Amino acid sequence: MENFIVSARKYRPQNFSTVVGQSHITTTLKNAIKNHQLAHAFLFCGPRGVGKTTCARILAKTINCETPQADGEACNTCNSCRSFNEGASFNIHELDAASNNSVDDIRTLVEQVRFAPQAGKYKIYIIDEVHMLSSSAFNAFLKTLEEPPSYAIFILATTEKHKILPTILSRCQIFDFKRITIQDTVDHLQEIAQKEHITAEADALHLIAQKTDGCMRDSLSTLDKIVSFTSGNLTYQNTLEHLNILDYDYYFKVMDCVLQQDIAGALLIFDEILQKGFEGDNFLGGWAEFLRNLLVSKDDKVQHLVEVSGNLKDRYKQLSGKLSPEYIITALSLLNETEINYRQARNKRLHVEMALIKLCYLQQAVNLVSNDTTGEVVKKNLVPNNGQPQKLRAPFMQPLSEKTIVAKPATAETPVATAPTAPPKPVQAPTYQAPAQQTATMAPPVERPVPPQPTMPTSTATNTATATSSAPKTKLTGLAAMKEAIAEKNKSTTNAAVPITLGALHVYWEEFIERFRAANKMTVVSNLALATLSLIGPEEIGLCSRNVVQMRFMEEEKLEISEFFKRKFNNPTIVLTLLLDESMQEKVDLGPEPLSSREQFARMIEKYPLVKELKDKLNMELDF
Template identity: 75%
Template sequence: MEHFIVSARKYRPQNFSTVVGQAHITTTLKNAIRNNQLAHAFLFCGPRGVGKTTCARILAKTINCENLQPDGEACNTCHSCVSFNEGASFNIHELDAASNNSVDDIRTLVEQVRFAPQAGKYKIYIIDEVHMLSSSAFNAFLKTLEEPPSYAIFILATTEKHKILPTILSRCQIFDFKRITIQDTVDHLAEICQKEHIQAEPDALHLVAQKTDGCMRDSLSTLDKIVSFTGGHLTYSNTLEHLNILDYDYFFKVMEAVLKQDVAQAMLIFDEILQKGFEGDNFLNGWAEFLRNLLLCKEDKVQHLVEVSGNLRERYKQLSGHVSPAYLITALHLLNETEINYRLARNKRLHVEMALIKLCFLQQAITLSSDDSGEVVKKKLVPDGSVPQKLRAPFARAESPKAGQPATTQTIAQQEARLSIEVPKTPAGTTPAANAYAAPVASGGMPAANAYAAPAANTPATPAAAPAAATHAAPASTRPIPQPATRPAQPTANAPKLTGLAAMKQAMAATQSTAAAQERIPLTMGALHVYWEEFIDRFRQANKMTVVSNFALAKLGLNVEANEITLTSGNIVQLRFMEEEKLSISEFFKGRFRNHSIIVTFILDEQQAPADLGPIPLSGREQLAKMVEKYPLVKELKDRMNLELDV
């Protein structure tokens, strides 16, 4: 029976030209060899399975080649190349630092460096997984690595460069290997399949490349497994079955049901996925990747980032024409939040199903939050006390105010449809221009969606039903929307759009002017105690009970005329705790009382400390005297044994 050799070893590159996906490194090494500009130490770092050790061996063989080719490759026919290929070269030493990481192993290596090569020009030392060396081993290696003999070259390889001492890094010429792209992996696998007479569909090879995430060694090992599983005939279906990957057809079916707002069909498809043994996080991850591909297919200049086969790319492109960028961006945000909270959910199936239900009605929410031109816009924020605000979208667009009618007659009831993205509190009077993060969308770009929660399924969205809904909801909340006293001039179509620092300055100026116009809250002891308890509760929720206990002992004082709040501490430890939070305490009170002229003062009152500290401790002789007075036999025992008090 013929001995089987795995593909990862059988097709391991033997020269620079056969290395896959690392042209930037192989070209540099070949030019250095041709120009005789070799460094004395190299460091190859990068992910696993991308060719670090392979390139180190090829470099070692090429350096000692007796008949170097014009293109910088080894001849593979001279005595040095043949002995290297047979594993009998005395000039190339390979050390596995994962198992030989002690200082004694490095000292043995340094002792070998002293001897010149018997044949050939260089002695090459390859140290794999060099980050596993101990600190003492690194220090023992420093001097030799910095000033080795002229015939010694060191090649270090590692997957974790950050674990190597900076003194080692500064003495090496560093080469960063990158992950092998999916297309390069597919081309290499197809070449191997042709040599091995294996029938493989391109889609199947794409699955293998995507599964291994840029690691060529894993790709070849996976290929060997699937060949044994399928008998040498790789198809998309049997590769899916073997790799336990969710078929993209499921995502197309779910997308079709979601666009039709068919919740029942979407739930049935998800149930079928669960019955096949897939977990909810597998579905969420694959669904997010699917939506990301749809989003990229909407722009020709980024379609190359969709790493799928040609037929599947066309299918993505056709479907992307039926979905708006706003929907895709908002859906991706929703799925990202769902995936983050998946591990915390107890009922994981319900957690994913709720995301599916939201996605089914997401298109309706996007439609409600867009203007007449179809462009998604940000709604004005309605202040609601100190609680977080939520974006609101009207069921039907309100009619424009008539001539002479003020815009403040709009009520919150006209914006009753709430969406579920919470945003930071915005002071009254802040205009949408103050939102520095809402940058204008460049021509040809993708507008960002700002809402993803779906309205109730049984809520009518037709214009005929809007007046009735507004009339019914008006008694629930008739507070008018606060409008700014002076509205900033809206930018014209030809005016330059503010971005970056200019937009942030404008937003800050609008916020400060609005905050200055707010009515201050009177300084009273009652309000001060309430706000102080609220501040302490922050640390209580963070389980910082030592801070809570020290803050609770502080005595509050108030000087209304000077706008001064005093916090009196009974001891120096309590004062130190309060001084560490001085800035946050000051900002907290200024924000709560809406008064930026408030001064917070800390006072140390040592008279509050307890005066009765207990009796003074007795010395050793005083304790002996009291024991002798109470128990006379103690003195007799001391005299008989001739004991002395050692104090």
Template identity: 55%
Template sequence: MDDYIVSARKYRPMTFDSVVGQSALTTTLKNAVKSRKLAHAYLFCGPRGVGKTTCARIFAKAINCENPTADGEACNECESCKAFNEGRSLNIFELDAASNNSVENIRSLMEQTRIPPQIGRYKVFIIDEVHMLSTAAFNAFLKTLEEPPAHVIFILATTEKNKVLPTILSRCQIYDFERMTVANTVAHLKMVADKEGVTYEDAALEVIAEKADGGMRDALSIFDQAVSFSQGNITYEKVIEDLNVLDSDNYFNIIDKALENKAADIMVLLNNVINKGFDGGNLINGLASHVRNVLMAKDAQTLPLLEVSERQRQRYQQQAQKCPTKFLYRALQILNRCDVEYRQSSNKRLLVELTLIEVAQITQPDDDNPAAGRGPKRLKSLFKLLASNNQPKPAAQVAGAGKSLSPRASQRQGGAEAVAGAETNEPTATTAAPAAATTADQPSATAGKAVKTPKISLGSLGMSFNNLLKEKEKKNVAVQEYEITNKDEETKFSQTDLEREWRAMCVRMEKTAPGQAQRLKNIRPTITDYPNIEIVFDNKIFLDEIKPIQGRLRATMAKYLHNGNIQFSIRLARQEEIKPVLTPLENFERMKSENPAIKSLVEKLGLELA
């Protein structure tokens, strides 16, 4: 019984013409052989399994061929060609840089370059996976690569050109190999199947070609696997079963049902897919790729971007005619969001189900049948109604001598909790209550007139208190400052106490407002007329940003300094008050001029600023 040889080795090309999918490169190499205009170094780069090492071997054989053909191919009859075909050529050396990546290996290789060839014109050194060489090995290789002996040619091959040093790249002719197209891969697989006496279905070979993702070696390996599984009769069903590939019909069905808003049917289809052993994340990724392909099929200009068979391309075009462009855009956004959240989700199936339901509701109109489920717009209007019922009402004017419960009075019950909530941008129950208090039981100055309540979007319900204050000011809603809960306290404090509590406040603010906290750290509050505090800003933009929270800052300082009589004033710095920012060298020189001891130490020890 003959030893079995895998198809990737058995049908490895032996001539330039038999190389699949690289016609431009092989034509260039053949012309170089014919004209004898050979460079001293070549770099073949590209993805895996596209023929880099194969072309390097064919090129090396053609270079040393004593009687090359008219089109630049090796004759396979001379002594040099026979020696190469039988694996005993002394002029062609192959080095695997992945396992021989040290300086010693490169130096040993350089020693061999000094010996001229005994048969043929050139010594050819093929270095595979050259990006695996160490930096020291690259540097040892540089000089010889730039000016090798006249009888030496280097052919380097790599899958990651970005990892090769630029000094190496500049010394080589660079050839970029292309990924295999599905059509080229299928054609080659048909040739191999015919020679092996294997029956096949075109759809089955198309699945193998798509699974190979542009690599011919991968395609031939999958082909051998499918032949073993199907016992020489490759069918579509056996291939997707063997490769554990989800049938593309599932994706077409999901999109068709989503266009009809049949979320229940999609849930049944999802359950069948999961019961077959497929992961929900794989379904989402495959569906996202499918929607992308449908989107590409809508325009004739983007149609060549589909790396699928002709039969699949026609199916994509047919479905693209039924799908609105907005639907495809929105579906891609939803599926991409699910892919990002999938790993962090503790209930992955529920996440997938919610995602597919949301996709199925994209085209659902607002006034659809309630039994079919609420569409996104109906849900949005529902939440907007809830938001309007809970939003703050404008402060009403009070008639008569009766006193209304103001936000300041109601906050006195909250005490320190209200101030703490304001400082961390997290409104507590005591701070939220005044903001949402109604004045329905009080006579209004606008009685008899429709009061126009400003609308606050759903997103504002969860925003920080700082943003809520800004939103209210934009809507001309009366905003009242926080009532200082420790108004009766009059504890004495110093400038040092003020700066200490100021820094502590900035540290606490870093959790919710890191940008503001960092900038406030660089500002030094000062006591002007005790207990009044002044803050000077050298930036008008930052000053305008702090104005809405001036009351919060005052309340926080009053709480932690235990003095309810504190007043805050903020202003923009005058021109003469703005101090230039010194460089480290200028600070160093200033320290030496202000402190003679430091200057003496620097001079005696000969210190310099690093």
């Protein structure tokens, strides 16, 4: 039985021209070899499976080739190339730093560098996974890496460049390998399938390339598994089954249900997905990518970013024309939030189903723009509807006050009464058209006749109202219109200032305290209740406190109290003055004053005379 060789080894590139997806590196290396401008140390870094070690081996073989070709490739016929292909070259040493990462291993390597090659021009040392070396090993390697012998060349390879010491990086010529694109991977897999006489659909190879995320080694290993699974006949369906990937058809079906607001259909499709063994997060991630592809497909300039097969691109393009960018972006945001909160959700199925229900009604999201003050608004569908916005009456927008009803300005055709005998035609203000279920609660429209004006000049208020109604009004949103109407109402009802009297002060003060009592803030209530109000001047209110603690509390609340009185008396010039009743201050008995040391001793000998006799007999001196 013939020994099977996996495709990753069987079709491993043997020269620069067969390396897939790294032309920017292979071209640089070939030019360096042709021009004899080789560095003494190279660092190949990049993701796994993109050809770092392969390029290192090809470079080592090409450097020692005895008869290199004109394009910088190895001849594969000389003794050096044949010995390398057979794995018997004495000038190329490969070290795995993952298992040989101690300082002793590097010292042994440095000792070998001292010996010149017996055959060939260079001795090449390939150190794979160099980031696994210890700090001591790196330090032992520094001097040799910076100033190696003329015949020694080091090629380092790593997947994690950030773990390498900066002193090592500065001594190497760095080459960054990139991920292999999906199209390059598909072309390479198609070439291998033809050589192995394997029947493979293009969509199946696309799935393999997308699943392996730019790693050629994983792509070849996956191809070998699916070939064994399908006996050499790769189709889109059996590749989906083997790789456990959701079919794009599911996303197209779900999208159709969402656009038709068919919640039942969307939930049934999601249930079918769960029955096949897929988790909710797989569905969310795949649908987010599906919506991203729809958004990119709307612009021809970036359509190449949709890395799918040709027939799928057409389906994406056709479906994206039915959706607006606003809808897709909003749906992506919703799915992103759902995916973030998926792990914290206890009922994960319900969590995903809620996102489906929201997306079904997302196309009815509206942008409310006030068309007029009677509640007519514009509804703008995120899904285009022949480019025409729809108008509707918002049932939740009730007329706030009479100010929200603006009468039509008088025009030249409007008759103006010139004599009392000519009764004017009553003008009816436009009213809000309520829905049927709210008609019973709505007030009937009010008819206001225009008073006759025989010979009297128009009053200032009438002129102002006419000027206001004839002036162009800026369209406001619903919230801004409500705020303006309330401000107008307050302004019309509180024009005159309320006289400041001691009785009114106490009434308003009790109202102010009652707010804190209702909030159960009894500490604040007790401090406020102890204060005494007085009138110091016509527009100056005095607030007297009984103690310093209460005074400090009043200072903190002074601004709020002052604004309260200004609002109640409709007088912005009111001044609030805080006072302290010194007569209410309690005198604190601090006790007798402390005695000095000399006074304490004098009182002691006065009470105990023997102490003085003892002092005199011992001839003691006291240090006060």
